[in-house]
Amino acid sequence: MxxxxxxxxxxxxxxxxxxxxxxxxxxxxxxxxxxxxxxxxxxxxxxxxxxxxxxxxxxxxxxxxxxxxxxxxxxxxxxxxxxxxxxxxxxxxxxxxxxxxxxxxxxxxxxxxxxxxxxxxxxxxxxxxxxQHQVDRLGGNWVAQQGAIAAYQTKPNWKPRVLEMNRRNQEAIKACVDEIDSLDIISWLPAANFVAIDVIGTGHDSEAVVRAVLDEGFVIRSGNYTSEIYGPNFVRVTTTVPDEDVRRFCDALPRALKRLT
CATH class of the missing domain: 3.40.640.10 (Type I PLP-dependent aspartate aminotransferase-like (Major domain))
Structure with missing residues (x-):
């Protein structure tokens, strides 16, 4: 083979x-x-x-x-x-x-x-x-390439708004987490479109927290896919989403954790 x-x-x-x-x-x-x-x-x-x-x-x-x-x-x-x-x-x-x-x-x-x-x-x-060892000599399809070119050509029109939204949502989630004794923000200020949250203080692993949050209608990611040792300790929450979704998530997070106790 x-x-x-x-x-x-x-x-x-x-x-x-x-x-x-x-x-x-x-x-x-x-x-x-x-x-x-x-x-x-x-x-x-x-x-x-x-x-x-x-x-x-x-x-x-x-x-x-x-x-x-x-x-x-x-x-x-x-x-x-x-x-x-x-x-x-x-x-x-x-x-x-x-x-x-x-x-x-x-x-x-x-x-x-x-x-x-x-x-x-x-x-x-x-x-x-x-x-010498390209995986795909064609790369992305024509539609994807044209979309990417258009996005970069218009970057000044949209990137500042995306960055502002991302930072605003990160700060909202941090304010929410700061009010919950069992949670801690990791690596503030994060330089990506997500926030990592340590959940050790809840007494439950990250998968349990993910399921509890899912019951409230929100999808977050367990750290298990990135670390066998530390994955159970944290979850990852995406922040390039509408502000209203983040507000609803912050309202739902305490309820989800209360269900675990």
Missing amino acids: RPRPSTRRWQRFFGPGDQTIVSDPGWPHIPNFARTLGSEVISISVYSPNAGWKLVPEIVRDHVTPRTKLIMVIDPLNPLGSCYDEEEIKALCEIADLNDAWLLHDATYRDFARLRVGASIAHPALMARIR
């Missing part, structure tokens, strides 16, 4: 005997590719304010070995919302360079998440290697 194109692409970067450094929690796809190709995945806990809820250079430096081939940084971090400043990214680049490793800077939520289009940026030599 021939490997899938996406798997062949990653074979250029790691394989048996290599190590891949990722955050825990973190988006699972790249670690899954690494494991499939025989790379040892080093998952570093970032679920702590002491770590800034992200894979900071000091932590990475302590875990790099001669076998490290890839350092994966998600910015903003899905699912916690923490982001990196320029100096941190430069420091991570230096660590990768000194250890002859790749740094994958996944900035999906910075500009592209809501449009469902994306781009890869890399040194020309690296891009040439990536292009």
